[in-house]
Amino acid sequence: NAGVTQTPKFRILKIGQSMTLQCAQDMNHNYMYWYRQDPGMGLKLIYYSVGAGITDKGEVPNGYNVSRSTTEDFPLRLELAAPSQTSVYFCASSFLDSRNQPQHFGDGTRLSIL
Amino acid sequence: QQQVKQSPQSLIVQKGGISIINCAYENTAFDYFPWYQQFPGKGPALLIAIRPDVSEKKEGRFTISFNKSAKQFSLHIMDSQPGDSATYFCAASSGGSNYKLTFGKGTLLTVNP
DSSP states (O other), rough: OOEEEEOOOOEEEETTTTEEEEEEEEESEEEEEEEEOTSSSSSSEEEEEETTTTTEEEETTTTTOOOSSSSSSEEEEEOOOGGGGEEEEEEEEOOOTOOOOEEEOOOEEEEEEE | OSSEEEEOSEEEEEEEOOEEEEEEEEEEEEHHHHHHHTTTSSSEEEEEEEEETEEEEETEEEEEEETTTHHHHHEEESSSOGGGGGEEEEEEEETTTSOOOOOOOOOOEEOOO
């Protein structure tokens, strides 16, 4: 199993450009999440999804959009990229509502906006 | 508002020593407390987790101590090894589920040989 796969691994964007960060999981997990990680700031939840067709905002959703058309995929869209969105983005997935099941993370997308 | 406060920011320990990382939380509704380990260039991975019905959980060299009245929990790494060098995050969630985790800011642990 590949687990959680994120693409691309690195990307440089110009201010005002848009892009989609891809996330796919092959574990048939219900829940999927997007986090951003800034140095010394931990991980902050951007959006999450409890199943196909259902998404909700996390702590820092401004400037981002998501969709969940299938169980496997959970892309994150950046519109009008801003320097404040320079960060490392992590996608994660987990089974429904089980405290004994961890969130499985991908290896991240490192995004720089110049 | 930072709901999970983690300290120290960084920690240097000699091989064989004990590494201790502390976290404090404010939200009394939190009922699940995992620790994640992250190596450079990788995503975080679950290390160990505890629920508030126990005061301690041990898995190998890793132990979580939990103090419900003080709203604090800590990670102890016994016999620390250079391979333990990583960033450690504490986290918390509520409502009987593992989604919408609130993470601490992380601790960079360096274990010197």
